[in-house]
Amino acid sequence: GQNIDQPTEMTATEGxxxxxxxxxxxxxxxxxxxxxxxxxxxxxxxxxxVLDGLEExxxxxxxxxxxxxxxxxxxxxxxxxxxxxxxxxVSGDYKLSFGAGTTVTVRA
Amino acid sequence: GAVVSQHPSRVICKSGxxxxxxxxxxxxxATTMFWYRQFPKQSLMLMATSNEGSKATYEQGVEKDKFxxxxxxxxxxxxxxxxxxxxxxxxxxxxxxxxxxxxxxxFGPGTRLTVT
Numbered sequence: 215g216q217n218i219d220q221p222t223e224m225t226a227t228e229g230x231x232x233x234x235x236x237x238x239x240x241x242x243x244x245x246x247x248x249x250x251x252x253x254x255x256x257x258x259x260x261x262x263x264v265l266d267g268l269e270e271x272x273x274x275x276x277x278x279x280x281x282x283x284x285x286x287x288x289x290x291x292x293x294x295x296x297x298x299x300x301x302x303x304v305s306g307d308y309k310l311s312f313g314a315g316t317t318v319t320v321r322a
Numbered sequence: 323g324a325v326v327s328q329h330p331s332r333v334i335c336k337s338g339x340x341x342x343x344x345x346x347x348x349x350x351x352a353t354t355m356f357w358y359r360q361f362p363k364q365s366l367m368l369m370a371t372s373n374e375g376s377k378a379t380y381e382q383g384v385e386k387d388k389f390x391x392x393x394x395x396x397x398x399x400x401x402x403x404x405x406x407x408x409x410x411x412x413x414x415x416x417x418x419x420x421x422x423x424x425x426x427x428x429f430g431p432g433t434r435l436t437v438t
Binding site: 247249254255256257258259262301308309310311312313314315 | 368371
């Protein structure tokens with residue numbers, strides 16, 4: 215099975231940077247995903263890591279260390295619209311297991 | 323793109339009735355689709371994996387006779403909640419996997435089910 219941990223809530227100021235950590239224990243590993251989910255909506259894909267290192271995509275970056283079972287999502291130049299829940303999901307046996315999500319609140 | 327649609331987006335039904343939810347991949351073929359359930363302020367929980375032309379694989383604790391899944395074509399999977407009860411009220415989300423290499427899933431917009 216999968217055990218995925220991420221913080222419940224984070225608050226940051228508009229224009230700042232926030233890092234959301236995710237640790238996992240998995241019986242199989244095919245990659246790690248980060249999704250953004252606004253209330254009442256389905257998740258939208260942000261990033262995918264299968265090899266160690268940093269993947270950068272605009273204001274969002276994601277890092278993976280497979281040996282440590284650790285990932286983080288970095289959100290830069292925060293905007294109000296970034297207020298949402300961010301889900302860490304691990305693919306094992308080609309199925310996704312989700313963490314409980316981190317609610318990020320961006321304040322002016 | 324990779325667009326997945328769900329229908330209906332919202333449904334209210336009476337206790338004891340059945341509800342069917344459709345999930346379609348609009349611009350790609352999906353040999354595998356997944357059904358998730360999400361209760362308020364909780365994460366997505368995988369209910370079952372649906373493969374085209376074969377029986378669905380259900381996660382532990384999910385009643386296969388209550389949640390009927392049919393994956394009749396490469397672009398359509400349906401979830402039927404039979405004899406619905408108020409505790410089945412939830413947000414049901416499907417996803418479709420487009421390729422094997424990246425193992426990426428594309429999510430539908432979700433269906434809000436309320437059982438009265």
